[in-house]
Amino acid sequence: MRVLLSTYGSRGDVQPMAALAVELRELGAEVLVCAPSDEEFAKLLAEVGVEFVPAAAPVRTLVTGSAPLAPEGLPQRAAALTAAQYEVVVAAAAGCDAVVATGLVPAVAGAQSAAEKLGIHFAYVSYFPTMLPSPHHTPIQLPLWPFPPGMTDNRxxxxxxxxxxxALYGPGLDAHRQAVGQATVEDVRGHVFTDRPWLAADPVLAPWRQPADLDVVQTGAWILPDDRPLPQGLTEFLAAGEAPVYVGFGSMPMRESQDVARVAVEAVRAQGRRVLFARGWADLGLVDDQDDCFVVGEVNQQALFGRVAAVVHHGGAGTTTTAARAGAPQVVVPQLADQPYWANRVAELGIGAAHAGPTPTFDSLSAALTVALAPETRDRAAAVAGTIRTDGAAVAARQLLAALGR
Incomplete structure (x- = not known):
């Protein structure tokens, strides 16, 4: 069996695909991963020995560029991404038996058209429930299309x-499909997500509620084991005092929070705690020369989160799951997409606090930290940690190969 895994997104989109690739390889399949051409993704896949197929422009450049992307240009950018992902996938997937895709919708659409062109199996995967239609939750608001005033019914x-x-994706998708000799699409969402999508999320953290319209296959989160040691400077900082509060926002540039590092330092110090910054795409750094703060780059969160007092983060699926597995209380400062969902789930489960809005202040972050650092929150986080599944990628790999075998 030969499988191509396709994504265009941040590390939170790519790393779970690497986890699935490793499990598929363990079962004897040959696997390629098509992902953005960022150096960090090439390095990630090289470390696990999976063939990397670079696609389109680096996503970090797109996200952290000097000027924020204007939503008015989204349909044109979507059309270009659909075409670009199609070209790479249709070439790389020659001789493959299946394409599994996730990430930005236009890239998924391009990968799906490539699978259709090649006549091979296609599967779509979401890392969170609210991407998928259900009467039990509301959808994500898309740019240029806010919810109409007064509309509250989920259906x-x-x-x-x-x-x-x-409206956003149809014109570009249809133009491309016509260009490659394929039929146009009436229902873009239904076409791209299919009638049997996968949900690669933990059933405790992110349950798929029944009854539902779609035949969703929930596998559990796709977790890539990480055995890298922590850097010496970090281990020395951890050993030098009480457990610090980790503050990192992953691939979020935090454009609306230019003083977020100083706000975080002041709020965490007010709790009597030290601060550990993850630099991330927001480029967090030290704000003074006191020795109660430390900055790290990309490190093994699986090894780190069990050694911190709390994790303050943006609410990506991967960071939320890793912190939950470690039993670390969380403060989620959601910015966009799935992040409000994860913030709400952390609060509902009692394993941390959902920050009110994307822009923290001293008062708002202090209030959230007070909840997260309470003894009862840590006890609850420790209890939930024992329920988190770690076999999601293995489950998905077995199901995919079984489907192909049929």
Whole structure:
């Protein structure tokens, strides 16, 4: 069996695909991963010995460029991404038996058209429930298409979401499909997600509720084991005092929070704690010369989070799951997409706090930290940690090869 895994997104999109690739390889499959051409993704896949197929422009350059992307240009950018991902996938997937895709919708659409062109199996995967239509939750609001005032019924909102997909992605997708000899699409969302999508999320952290319209296959989160040691400077900082509060926002540039590092330092110090910054795409750094703060780059969060007092983060699926597995209380400062969902789940489970809005202040972050650092929150986080599954990628790998075998 030969499988191509396709994504275009941040590390939170790529790393789970690497986890699936490793499990598929253990079962004897040959695997390639098509991902953005960022150096960090090439390095990640090289470390686990998986063939890397670079696609399109580096995503970090796109996200952290000097000028924020204007939503008005989204349909044109979506069309270009669909075409670009198609070209790479249709070439790389020659001789493959399946394409599994996730990430930005236009890239998924391009990968799906490539699988269709080659006549091979296609599967779509979401890392969180609220991407998928359900009467039990509201959809994500898409740029240029806010929810109409007064509309609160979930089914009406999902109907509105379907129209949003058609308006934003339909023209570019249809133009490309016509160019490669394929039929146009009436329902973009239904076409891209298929009627049997995968949900690669932990069933405790992110349950898929029944009854539902789609035949969703929930596998559990796709976790890539990480045995890298922590850097010596970091281990020395951890050993030099009480457990610090980790503050990092992953691939979020935090454009609306130019003083987020100083706000975090002041709020954490007010709790009597030290601070550990993860530099990330927001380029967090030290704000003074006191020795109660330390900055790290990309490190093994699986080894680190069990040694911190709390994790303050943006609410990506991977960071939320890793912190939950470690039993670390969380403060989620959601910025966009799935992050409000994860913030709400952390609060609902009692394993941390959902920060109110994307821009923390001293008062708002202090209030959230007070919740996260409470003894009862740590006890609850420790209890939930024991329920988190770690076999999601293995489950998905077995299911995919079984489907191909049939």
């Amino acid at each position: 009406e909102l999902w109907d509105h979401n379907a129209k949003s997909f058609n």
